[in-house]
Amino acid sequence: xxxxxxxxxxxxxxxxxxxxxxxxxxxxxxxxxxxxxxxxxxxxxxxxxxxxxxxxxxxxxxxxxxxxxxxxxxxxxxxxxxxxxxxxxxxxxxxxxxxxxxxxxxxxxxxxxxxxxxxxxxxxxxxxxxxxx
Numbered sequence: 001x002x003x004x005x006x007x008x009x010x011x012x013x014x015x016x017x018x019x020x021x022x023x024x025x026x027x028x029x030x031x032x033x034x035x036x037x038x039x040x041x042x043x044x045x046x047x048x049x050x051x052x053x054x055x056x057x058x059x060x061x062x063x064x065x066x067x068x069x070x071x072x073x074x075x076x077x078x079x080x081x082x083x084x085x086x087x088x089x090x091x092x093x094x095x096x097x098x099x100x101x102x103x104x105x106x107x108x109x110x111x112x113x114x115x116x117x118x119x120x121x122x123x124x125x126x127x128x129x130x131x132x133x
Contacts, residue, residue, distance in 0.1 A: 008062040008113040011106040012072060015079040016054045018099050018106075022082060023047045032095040034082065050078040062110070063117040072114050076107040083107070 001009075025033035026044060034043045057071035083103025087093060093100070 004113055004117070005061070005063055007109055008072065009058060011109040011113075012054045012058050012062060012075060014102060014106040015075060015110075016051050016058075018103050019047045019051050019054075019079065019082065022099070023051075032092045046078070046081065050075065050082075053078055063113060069114045069118055072110050076110040079103055080107055 022034050023044060025031075026036065026047075034047070037043060053071055054075035057068055057075050060068035060071060062068045062072040080103070083100050084107075085104070087096065087100045090096065
């Protein structure tokens with residue numbers, strides 16, 4: 001496993017832990033915790049789905065294949081629902097800023113690593129096609 005894989009796995013693990021801790025705070029009623037629901041969906045089911053997607057990305061290896069890369073991007077996007085830049089306008093920002101900052105940093109690492117891995121895979125594919133053609 002190379003350093004890029006480790007960084008991506010660490011970022012996905014960070015998102016999993018942040019979301020599980022927020023879900024636990026919701027169930028325990030410890031403030032600050034996410035709202036029980038938003039106008040579009042219930043938070044607990046959404047956090048469960050987000051954690052599941054991130055764990056699936058880890059299992060499939062986040063940088064080695066298209067499925068792993070796609071799930072990694074989806075996991076980062078789903079986490080940004082909870083930790084995205086919209087949280088800078090949240091009244092509870094003073095209480096949740098560590099999770100917001102860390103969640104955004106983890107998502108950024110995932111985006112950068114997946115884009116670089118996809119570009120490298122594309123370049124290798126082009127070199128293989130040109131050498132056989």
